Amino acid sequence: MGKSKGHQKIEIKRIQNEDHRQVMFSKRRKGLSKKAGELCILCGAETALIVFSPASKVFSFGHPFVNYVINRYIDKSSATQNNDGVIHELSRRLTEVNEEVEAEKKKGLMILDEVKKEKVLRQFWWEELIDKLDVNELKQLKVAMEEPVSKFEPIITSTRYLHAFT
Amino acid sequence: MGKSKGHQKIEIKRIQNEDHRQVMFSKRRKGLSKKAGELCILCGAETALIVFSPASKVFSFGHPFVNYVINRYIDKSSATQNNDGVIHELSRRLTEVNEEVEAEKKKGLMILDEVKKEKVLRQFWWEELIDKLDVNELKQLKVAMEEPVSKFEPIITSTRYLHAFT
DNA sequence: GCTACTATGTATAACTT
DNA sequence: TAAGTTATACATAGTAG
Numbered sequence: 001m002g003k004s005k006g007h008q009k010i011e012i013k014r015i016q017n018e019d020h021r022q023v024m025f026s027k028r029r030k031g032l033s034k035k036a037g038e039l040c041i042l043c044g045a046e047t048a049l050i051v052f053s054p055a056s057k058v059f060s061f062g063h064p065f066v067n068y069v070i071n072r073y074i075d076k077s078s079a080t081q082n083n084d085g086v087i088h089e090l091s092r093r094l095t096e097v098n099e100e101v102e103a104e105k106k107k108g109l110m111i112l113d114e115v116k117k118e119k120v121l122r123q124f125w126w127e128e129l130i131d132k133l134d135v136n137e138l139k140q141l142k143v144a145m146e147e148p149v150s151k152f153e154p155i156i157t158s159t160r161y162l163h164a165f166t
Numbered sequence: 167m168g169k170s171k172g173h174q175k176i177e178i179k180r181i182q183n184e185d186h187r188q189v190m191f192s193k194r195r196k197g198l199s200k201k202a203g204e205l206c207i208l209c210g211a212e213t214a215l216i217v218f219s220p221a222s223k224v225f226s227f228g229h230p231f232v233n234y235v236i237n238r239y240i241d242k243s244s245a246t247q248n249n250d251g252v253i254h255e256l257s258r259r260l261t262e263v264n265e266e267v268e269a270e271k272k273k274g275l276m277i278l279d280e281v282k283k284e285k286v287l288r289q290f291w292w293e294e295l296i297d298k299l300d301v302n303e304l305k306q307l308k309v310a311m312e313e314p315v316s317k318f319e320p321i322i323t324s325t326r327y328l329h330a331f332t
Numbered sequence: 333g334c335t336a337c338t339a340t341g342t343a344t345a346a347c348t349t
Numbered sequence: 350t351a352a353g354t355t356a357t358a359c360a361t362a363g364t365a366g
Contacts, residue, residue, distance in 0.1 A: 004362080007340040009341060028201070054210040170346050170348080170355045172355055
């Protein structure tokens with residue numbers, strides 16, 4: 001007797017209850033693999049999906065093989081200068097940002113003190129990350145930054161970026 | 167007048183019609199990325215998704231980053247020894263911070279006309295940007311986007327960005 | 333934790349513009 | 350050609366075992 005409220009709407013945010021989260025992970029991971037497989041069959045796509053659970057268990061799906069797709073991805077990004085993937089990833093990130101901003105604005109602006117506090121935390125995060133990026137990534141960024149890209153400047157406004165390389 | 171038969175049942179096999187297949191690919195690829203992102207947010211998973219279209223276009227999604235997840239997949243044992251461990255730790259912190267942000271968003275409640283204007287201009291800004299950037303600039307932006315300060319700053323100092331393309 | 337069930341939300345196949 | 354609409358299939362949140 002399934003006495004259930006059925007599929008209720010949920011907010012997309014971290015599930016607090018650990019058990020619930022685990023169950024959700026299991027279900028959704030399977031669903032994701034299934035859909036990845038369907039995409040391959042229906043459309044002739046080649047796909048790799050790697051998922052680490054919070055407990056660091058790995059799950060993967062690949063068509064034709066995970067490693068094959070990964071290699072293809074790596075080759076593509078290093079050899080060819082195909083913007084598509086980059087653009088896609090960028091637009092995805094930007095979309096995320098915009099959505100976040102929009103959601104934020106709908107609810108209201110954060111209290112100024114809290115904004116400052118968050119900003120400090122984020123700076124730390126970012127500065128540490130820069131320190132830990134591998135040499136190639138730093139070179140890439142450095143080269144990119146040495147190019148005259150005036151239309152780009154607005155993004156890189158902070159001097160924080162600069163001493164990462166000095 | 168949407169005179170449609172709606173979502174009909176389909177067999178999971180290669181779609182023969184090329185146009186139909188392309189449309190299906192586009193839709194399902196987006197759906198897949200969305201669900202991958204939801205899995206990450208809901209369950210704290212780390213995920214990489216790489217999809218090659220039949221025309222060899224690459225699309226990818228990664229949290230925290232595609233390359234990070236791939237590296238972790240390829241060589242899990244080194245994760246604690248090199249920077250991956252740091253990045254992992256940092257990504258955890260980012261998640262925590264984001265949770266805090268989410269919590270804080272709920273506190274504030276001020277909708278501003280100014281803010282709406284900014285939203286429109288901002289969308290214009292990034293769409294133009296994507297169209298105009300060359301490879302080096304994309305690399306640069308990619309790096310910039312991968313750190314949370316830039317995603318955050320526009321909220322506060324956005325007016326600096328707006329005349330870049332006007 | 334895993335499977336089964338049910339009610340419901342969501343994704344999406346077919347169609348329109 | 351992509352973007353929007355509609356009807357339906359499918360995924361899945363909640364629950365029980």
